[in-house]
Amino acid sequence: MSDPAQRAEELRQHLRRHDHAYYVLAQPTISDLDYDRLLRELSDLEAQHPELYRSDSPTQRVGDAPVDHLTQVDHVVPMLSIDNTYSREELAAYFEKTEKQLPDEKIQWVMEFKIDGVAASIVYTEGQLTMGLTRGNGAVGDDITHNIRTIRDLPLKLIGDAVPGTLEVRGEAYMTNADLADLNKRQVAAGQDPYKNTRNVTAGSLRQLDPSVAADRNLRFFAHGIGQVDGLKATNHMDFLAEIAAMGIPATPNVQCFDSAADTLKAVAALEEAMPDLSFEVDGIVFKVNDFAQREKLGIRSKSPRWLIAYKFERYEAITTLESISVQVGKTGAITPVAHLAPVDIADTTVSRASLHNADEIERLDVRVGDVVVVEKAGKIIPKVVRVEKHRREKSLRKFQFPTHCPECSTELVRDEGGVFIRCLNPVCPAQLKQKLIFFGSRTGMDIDGLGEEVVELLLARGLVKDYPDLYHLDADQLASQDWLKQRKGKDGKLIDVQVGKRNAKKLIDGIHASKTRGLAQLLSSLTIRQVGRTVSRLVTAKYPTLESLKSASVEQLADIDEIGDIIAKNLHGFLHSAYGEQLMDAFQQAGLDLFVEVQQTSEEDLPLSGKTLVVTGTLHHYKRDEIKQLILDMGGRASGSVSKNTDYLVAGEKAGSKLTKAESLGVKVLTEEQFRDLVNKD
Known part of the structure; x- marks a missing residue:
C-alpha cells in the first residue's frame, strides 16, 4: 500500500491541475464523477490521518467553520x-x-x-x-x-x-x-x-x-x-x-x-x-x-x-417568453440559432428576436421553447438572452435539438475543428448563395451597382442565377420582362405586378460588366472564403499577382507571407484547389473577368487620402458605415472615431450632431457625402 502522505500529495496535485483546467482554461480534463472520486479519496485520507491536513488542500474549498463577524x-x-x-x-x-x-x-x-x-x-x-x-x-x-x-x-x-x-x-x-x-x-x-x-x-x-x-x-x-x-x-x-x-x-x-x-x-x-x-x-x-x-x-x-x-454604458433588460427557436444559414455556412420572443420593450425599442449564437450557447443556458428568459441590451447594442428563469419553468420542456442537416439543402452539418460553429459545407447551398450574392454585389465586394437584396431574391426565385458566374451571362431583355417578387401599389392604391423594366435591367447589366475589371484581389475578397478579406487578398496577390501563380503557391509559401499564417493559407489554398473552386475560377475566366492585379500599383503617397485622418458622422445615403471606413483605408487615409485638432476632414451626413459642432469649433474641414465622393474619385 502506498504511503498515505505521498498519496495525499499526489491527489492534491491532480485536483489542482483539474481545477485549473476546468475553471481557468475552460478545458475539462476529467469527468465530474471521476473528479468527485478523487476528492472523496483525499477527504477520507485527511480524515483518517489528521496530521495530513493542509490549509491549501482542495478539500478545504467547502469552507471552514463560520466566523463570528467580519473584521476590518x-x-x-x-x-x-x-x-x-x-x-x-x-x-x-x-x-x-x-x-x-x-x-x-x-x-x-x-x-x-x-x-x-x-x-x-x-x-x-x-x-x-x-x-x-x-x-x-x-x-x-x-x-x-x-x-x-x-x-x-x-x-x-x-x-x-x-x-x-x-x-x-x-x-x-x-x-x-x-x-x-x-x-x-x-x-x-x-x-x-x-x-x-x-x-x-x-x-x-x-x-x-x-x-x-x-x-x-x-x-x-x-x-x-x-x-x-x-x-x-x-x-x-x-x-x-x-x-x-x-x-x-x-x-x-x-x-x-x-x-x-x-x-x-x-x-x-x-x-x-x-x-x-x-x-x-x-x-x-x-x-x-x-x-x-x-x-x-x-x-x-x-x-x-x-x-x-x-x-x-447603461444596461437595459426585460423578462419575456421564448416562443420558438429557428436557425439561419449565413454566407459562410455557419448555422445560427435565433430566439423568437414575445415582443417586449427594451431601451425604447420593441425586441422580438435575439441571437442565441451557437449550439454551445443553447446548451450553456439550457434554454428551451416556452421558457421565461431575461433579455438584455447593453449600450443599446444587439439584444441577447442572458439567462433562463428556471424557477419559473412550470412543466417539463423539451430540450432544443440542433439540426444535423442544413435546413435549406439537407447537407450534413459539420462542426468546426476545435471551434463552436456548426456549418453547412455545401458551397451552392441556396441559403448561403443569397447572402453570398448580396455581399458579392456590395461596395465591400465587387461593387456591382443595382445588385441589391431585392434583385438577388428575384434572380434566385426565377432561376436566372445559380452561382456567381451566372451573373455575367444575364440577358437584359429577359431580366427586364420579369415581374418583381413584391407587388407595387397602382394609382388606385391596389397592389399590382410590375416588371423590372429596361432601365433597371440596363443598370444591373452595366454594373456587372464594370465589375469584370475589379481584378483578382477584389474578386477573392468577394467570394466569402473563410478569413480571406480585402487585406489578405491584397497581401497574397501582391506576391502572386495572377491566378496561375497564386494556384502554384503551396500552403507553406502562402503562410510565409506576413500576416497570413497557417489557417488562412490552408483556407485559401483549399478553396483554390477544391473541385468547386477550380470550376468557379474557370467560369470567371471564361466570362471575361480580369484574374490578375496590376504589377505597377499606385503608391501609397499617390492615393487621394494619403496621410489624412477622417471622421465620419451622421446618416449617410451612399455608404454603410463599414463601407466608407474601408474606402478611407483603401484611399490611404485613417478612419478615426473622434474629432480632434489632428482631424483633416469630417464627413458629415444628416443629423451629424456633436462631432460636427466640435469640428467647426476646431476649424476642421467639413465635407458633405458628395464632396467626399468627389475627393476620392478625383483621379
Whole structure:
C-alpha cells in the first residue's frame, strides 16, 4: 500500500491541475464523477490521518467553520476607484489629455472588459493564499478570506517554485448567468425568493459569515490589477497578466494592447460585439496605460488614478417568453440559432428576436421553447438572452435539438475543428448563395451597382442565377420582362405586378460588366472564403499577382507571407484547389473577368487620402458605415472615431450632431457625402 502522505500529495496535485483546467482554461480534463472520486479519496485520507491536513488542500474549498463577524483590515496599497465616461468623445478627450502629460513618450493602451462583479483583493504570501479583502472605503476593507477560499478558480497555492514573496492581485468576484439560473431554481424549490442579478448575489455571498454559503454558489474570480508586491518580474500590465496566469490565477479575458489611442478607439466596437458571447455580465470597458513606470509619472487624483478610465454604458433588460427557436444559414455556412420572443420593450425599442449564437450557447443556458428568459441590451447594442428563469419553468420542456442537416439543402452539418460553429459545407447551398450574392454585389465586394437584396431574391426565385458566374451571362431583355417578387401599389392604391423594366435591367447589366475589371484581389475578397478579406487578398496577390501563380503557391509559401499564417493559407489554398473552386475560377475566366492585379500599383503617397485622418458622422445615403471606413483605408487615409485638432476632414451626413459642432469649433474641414465622393474619385 502506498504511503498515505505521498498519496495525499499526489491527489492534491491532480485536483489542482483539474481545477485549473476546468475553471481557468475552460478545458475539462476529467469527468465530474471521476473528479468527485478523487476528492472523496483525499477527504477520507485527511480524515483518517489528521496530521495530513493542509490549509491549501482542495478539500478545504467547502469552507471552514463560520466566523463570528467580519473584521476590518487596512489596505497596504489603497484600492482606488475608477473615473467613468459615457461617450466616445469624452473617451477620446481623456486619451488626448493623458498623452499631453507625457509629451515625449509613446503610450501603449490596454483595453479590457469591465466585469460587473464585486471588487476584491487577494493576497498570496510565499505562494499561499493568506487573505481576501473587500474594497471597503478604499483604505479599509472587510476580511472575507474564509469566502474567497471557496472560489475554485483561485489557487490556494500558486503554481511553480519561483513565486513572489508577496503578491496582491485585485479583481472582480462574479457569478455566471447560468449559475444564477440554477441558484434561483434551488431558491424557489426551497420556498425562498429568487435573486435579481449576479452582482447582488456575489456581494451578499462574500459577506456571509458561513463560508459554506459562498461555496454553494460557485463564485468565480478574474484578476485585473496589482496591489502590494515583492518579487514580481512584470514591468507592464500585459506582462503582469501573463505572469499571474502562469501561476494559476485567472486573468481578465479578451485583453488587448494597442500602440496608439487612435487604434484603441477603432477597436472598441469589436470588443462590444464580443459581449453577447460572454457567460458573465460586463458594464463597460476599461482603458489603462500599459507601462508601470508611466503610471507612476501620471500619478493619482484624490480618489482615482490618472492612468485609467472606464467607458461605461447603461444596461437595459426585460423578462419575456421564448416562443420558438429557428436557425439561419449565413454566407459562410455557419448555422445560427435565433430566439423568437414575445415582443417586449427594451431601451425604447420593441425586441422580438435575439441571437442565441451557437449550439454551445443553447446548451450553456439550457434554454428551451416556452421558457421565461431575461433579455438584455447593453449600450443599446444587439439584444441577447442572458439567462433562463428556471424557477419559473412550470412543466417539463423539451430540450432544443440542433439540426444535423442544413435546413435549406439537407447537407450534413459539420462542426468546426476545435471551434463552436456548426456549418453547412455545401458551397451552392441556396441559403448561403443569397447572402453570398448580396455581399458579392456590395461596395465591400465587387461593387456591382443595382445588385441589391431585392434583385438577388428575384434572380434566385426565377432561376436566372445559380452561382456567381451566372451573373455575367444575364440577358437584359429577359431580366427586364420579369415581374418583381413584391407587388407595387397602382394609382388606385391596389397592389399590382410590375416588371423590372429596361432601365433597371440596363443598370444591373452595366454594373456587372464594370465589375469584370475589379481584378483578382477584389474578386477573392468577394467570394466569402473563410478569413480571406480585402487585406489578405491584397497581401497574397501582391506576391502572386495572377491566378496561375497564386494556384502554384503551396500552403507553406502562402503562410510565409506576413500576416497570413497557417489557417488562412490552408483556407485559401483549399478553396483554390477544391473541385468547386477550380470550376468557379474557370467560369470567371471564361466570362471575361480580369484574374490578375496590376504589377505597377499606385503608391501609397499617390492615393487621394494619403496621410489624412477622417471622421465620419451622421446618416449617410451612399455608404454603410463599414463601407466608407474601408474606402478611407483603401484611399490611404485613417478612419478615426473622434474629432480632434489632428482631424483633416469630417464627413458629415444628416443629423451629424456633436462631432460636427466640435469640428467647426476646431476649424476642421467639413465635407458633405458628395464632396467626399468627389475627393476620392478625383483621379
